[in-house]
Each structure stands twice: as structure tokens, then as C-alpha cells.
Amino acid sequence: MTLRTSAFVERIRASLFFIPMLGVVVAVIVASMAIAFDSRIDQDGSDLPLGFTSTVDSARALLGTVAGATITFAAIAFSVSLLIIQQASSQYSPRVVRTLFRDPFNKRVMGLVVGTFTYCLLILRSVRSSLEQGGDPVIPNLSVAIGVTFGIITILAIVAFIDHSAHSMDISTILEDVEDQAITQIRREWQTPDTATTPTPPPPRPSDPVHVVRFDRSGWVQQIDLDKAIGSIPTGQTMWVETYPGRYAIEGTPIGDLSSVPDDADAFEREVLAAIRIGDTRTMQQDVSFGLRQLADIALKALSPSINDPTTAQDAIFHSAAVLAELLRREPPSSVRSNGDGTRVVLVHQPTHDDLIRLAFDEVRQTAASMPEVCIYLLEALELLTEAIDDSKTDRAESLRHQAELVVAGCAAADSLPVDIHNVEQAFQKRFETR
CATH class of the missing domain: 1.25.40 (Serine Threonine Protein Phosphatase 5, Tetratricopeptide repeat)
Structure with missing residues (x-):
């Protein structure tokens, strides 16, 4: 996975917007399919299960009630989520906020709520009485029945959301989430004694750096793509990297130094900078600490x-x-990485x-x-x-x-x-x- 893809996935996992937005898109698709299917079947709805038949007025009342209730809860849900995040930040630590952002359950409930609202809004728009333009009444019975079903599911999801939100402020739950995420990352980055390779001794470092690469912006070092960094180094040369994931980078400070001056220094520096992902916040990506x-x-x-x-x-x-x-x-990963032709990256720290x-x-x-x-x-x-x-x-x-x-x-x-x-x-x- 490239740095750009990995960073995008991390932003999605920590976003409160993406899943609700996806719920709206799915609702638009489902509503369009339901309306199209309704237009092809008998409009009286006599074959629908549980007697889900409607008049123009009842269809509008049902859809309006479900849409109004769900959008009201959507506002409450976002408010409760932000209140929980604020409370956790002040009560426990601002560092746990990102863990709460990643909670998938709350985002799925929000997606269901705004999706149900969008669906009901679109179906409500298609309901038409005989007195309106077109003459023939349009009552999408199946679509209305689906909307009512979504409304019932949303009510159950609301209850689950309240229960989940109440338990999410339990300090043991927060600590368990942090522990699980940290251990998962450790197992991904560090080696077991059985799989650990013999550490390669780092080559001697010159007393005076030959070519120094510096940061072009400030922020937290989130990831380093070592394969990409090695690919940017001239064949047979060594680069000593001073930074590591979890360290704060300051613009103008050294990233590392190369054992020789590259032919195209500007292109080399651009490639090295592209191999290092810097963000506004610290994350667990490659950062075991x-x-x-x-x-x-x-x-x-x-x-x-x-x-x-x-x-x-x-x-x-x-x-x-x-x-x-x-x-x-x-055991930590080796501090010396090589591509086999003598080109090496040495992680100094x-x-x-x-x-x-x-x-x-x-x-x-x-x-x-x-x-x-x-x-x-x-x-x-x-x-x-x-x-x-x-x-x-x-x-x-x-x-x-x-x-x-x-x-x-x-x-x-x-x-x-x-x-x-x-x-x-x-x-x-x-x-x-x-x-």
C-alpha cells in the first residue's frame, strides 16, 4: 500500500463524514430503484405483505414523520458524539480523541439515519394526488413500505446508539481500544524472536555530511516508505535518516544525509520528501510508541x-x-535496509x-x-x-x-x-x- 493510499484510508477511518455521506449515496440509489420498480407494478398494493398499502395522504404523513424524526436524531447523534469526544479529551487525554473518531459503530448509525432521511425525502417527492399535475395519482406503495421498514430499523439503531454511547465513555472501554490498536500495530511492525533477522551493522557514518536533505514543512512524521526512499538513492550510495514515525518535524531541519552528492539534487530531494508522510496529528501508523x-x-x-x-x-x-x-x-526491525546492490538506508534513531x-x-x-x-x-x-x-x-x-x-x-x-x-x-x- 502506497503512502498516499495508506494516508487516505487512515483519514477515512478517522472521518465522521465519509460513512454518513456513503449512506446518502446508497439511499439515493435505493430510492431510484424502488420508484422505478413501483412504476412497473400494480399501484393498488394489494399484494404487499402486512397490508402495507397507502393513500396519498397517509404516504405523505408516514414519509414526512420518518424523515422529520430521523433528521432530528441525526442532529442529536452528532451533538452527542462531539460531546463524548470533548468529555474524553478533558477527562482523560486529548490523545484518545482520534481513537473515538475511529469508532465504526457510531458512524454506521449516522449513515443509516441520514440515509433513511434522504430515502424518505426522495420517495415523498414522487407521491402525487389526482388533483396535481398529471391527473393520475401516484402512490409508490412498495417504496413507502420500504421507508417505514427503514424507519423501524432506524429506531432500533437509535436505541443501540444510546447504549453504545453510554458505554463508550467507560474508561476501561477506551483503554481497551487503545491497547488493541497499539498491539495490532506492534505485531505489524516488530518481529517475533522466531522471525527476527540478524541485525545488519550500520556502515560508518562520515564525520561531515556530504549532501543534507531537509524538511520542507513542519508536522508529525506519520509514515516513511523505505522502499521508495531506497529507490530514490543513487546506486551504491547510503543515506542516513535522522527522523522516524512519531517524531515532530520542523521545516528546515535535516531528514538525513547522503554519502555523495546526487547528479540531480532537486529531483532526489523531491523523491525523498515524497517518501515521508507528514500530517497535522500523530497517528499509530508505523508508530509503535x-x-x-x-x-x-x-x-x-x-x-x-x-x-x-x-x-x-x-x-x-x-x-x-x-x-x-x-x-x-x-525485536525492532533492522535499522539498515538495502535493495541488494549496495544502496542502503540507515535509520539512525x-x-x-x-x-x-x-x-x-x-x-x-x-x-x-x-x-x-x-x-x-x-x-x-x-x-x-x-x-x-x-x-x-x-x-x-x-x-x-x-x-x-x-x-x-x-x-x-x-x-x-x-x-x-x-x-x-x-x-x-x-x-x-x-x-
Whole structure:
């Protein structure tokens, strides 16, 4: 999938417009087919099931009622969705908003609602009495029956929407969605120990860059098409790339440098820039650390004086540990990519396991230093992570233990009661000293 296609798919998945718009298009097609079919069958509707026959007045009343009710609910549905997004942003973290935008259920209900309204509007336009122009009455009985059926389905969808919206603000649901998306992306980007290839040592980098490529705009680096980047490099040359997905790019700063000056520098730079997707917001596309960032932000928000909700912080800590466990069991992709003819791309900076452990725990443990109970939650999460990784991964186990020691040290340095500090120290000894 190309960067352009991938970016388009991501915009569609995060859009509140596309599915409702698609519902309108489908409704126009269905209405046109229903009217055309109605014009070919007997107009008295005596063969319709359940006695779905209409007069001109009843058809207009039915269609008008369904159309009015659905468009009213459409306004309410969009308002409720925006209220939920605003509440989640202020209560949990602005970083979870994009996760809520991607909720497919709400968008499908909105599509059904606006589609039903559009359908009823078009069928209502085709109803004609004998006193109007044309002389013969037109009562599309089948089309009206379909409209009533859509109305009943929409009522059930409204009830489901209310139920779903109520549950979507449950913090456990939000955390579960973030965890699922993060783990899915990790499994796509990082390798299992069985499939991991032997890392290729990066070639020595020249002390002075020969040809530097710079960003032409600012924004979040969302994706890097390494195949396209390698294809733009002159044969046999090496490019060292300084950026990575999830990093903020500033216009004029280096993307990377090439080991030689290309024949057509402008064309080369255009191709490199085209291989890097920059957007206004950070996404999980190729960014395995963004899930941890979201979960850490939720924990930090819960620990803030304005919220003061340690239980939500506990929930976020353990979901973060689940994401981190997936990362610690896997290996990052090789930092050196080659096409076989000596042309190489070297990714200078990539998140390491230690970086990800610090991302998950540093800010949270610093904020929770004066909250002994939360410190114990952190120690428990670190213990579970230590048990989740293979015994051979001693470097990762050491990083986890170091975090546990910092948790205890931070609590001891905070203004806590001696008994609370003692409880944290005991929790550390129970989980790490007895191993």
C-alpha cells in the first residue's frame, strides 16, 4: 500500500463524514430503484405483505414523520458524539480523541439515519394526488413500505446508539481500544524472536555530511516508505535518516544525509520528501510508541490534582504494561535496509526497549511519587512485565528493575508518612528481592 493510499484510508477511518455521506449515496440509489420498480407494478398494493398499502395522504404523513424524526436524531447523534469526544479529551487525554473518531459503530448509525432521511425525502417527492399535475395519482406503495421498514430499523439503531454511547465513555472501554490498536500495530511492525533477522551493522557514518536533505514543512512524521526512499538513492550510495514515525518535524531541519552528492539534487530531494508522510496529528501508523504515549497521558491526567483518580491511573498502568509486554517480547526491525546492490538506508534513531520502558513509566512514577498506593501499582506492573519476558532478555529485565528502584526512591524522597514508604519498600522486596 502506497503512502498516499495508506494516508487516505487512515483519514477515512478517522472521518465522521465519509460513512454518513456513503449512506446518502446508497439511499439515493435505493430510492431510484424502488420508484422505478413501483412504476412497473400494480399501484393498488394489494399484494404487499402486512397490508402495507397507502393513500396519498397517509404516504405523505408516514414519509414526512420518518424523515422529520430521523433528521432530528441525526442532529442529536452528532451533538452527542462531539460531546463524548470533548468529555474524553478533558477527562482523560486529548490523545484518545482520534481513537473515538475511529469508532465504526457510531458512524454506521449516522449513515443509516441520514440515509433513511434522504430515502424518505426522495420517495415523498414522487407521491402525487389526482388533483396535481398529471391527473393520475401516484402512490409508490412498495417504496413507502420500504421507508417505514427503514424507519423501524432506524429506531432500533437509535436505541443501540444510546447504549453504545453510554458505554463508550467507560474508561476501561477506551483503554481497551487503545491497547488493541497499539498491539495490532506492534505485531505489524516488530518481529517475533522466531522471525527476527540478524541485525545488519550500520556502515560508518562520515564525520561531515556530504549532501543534507531537509524538511520542507513542519508536522508529525506519520509514515516513511523505505522502499521508495531506497529507490530514490543513487546506486551504491547510503543515506542516513535522522527522523522516524512519531517524531515532530520542523521545516528546515535535516531528514538525513547522503554519502555523495546526487547528479540531480532537486529531483532526489523531491523523491525523498515524497517518501515521508507528514500530517497535522500523530497517528499509530508505523508508530509503535504512540499507544504507550496515550496510555501514559491518561494515567497522568488521572493523577493530576484536577482529576485525582488513582483507580483510573491503575487501570491505565496495567493496560500500558500489556502493550509494553508485547514490545518487550519482540525485536525492532533492522535499522539498515538495502535493495541488494549496495544502496542502503540507515535509520539512525529508532525507539529501543529501554526508551519504551521509560516512556511507559518515567512520567507516571514521577507524578505518583507522593502517592504510595499508586507506587505499589507500578511495582506490580513492573513485576508482571519481568515475568512476561524471556529469561534470556536480561537487559530488558534490568531496565524494569531499575524502574522499580526509581519508584521506591521517588516515594522515599516524597513527603509521605514513614509507614507508607515502608509499605512501598516491602512491596519492592516482595517482588524483586526474593527473585
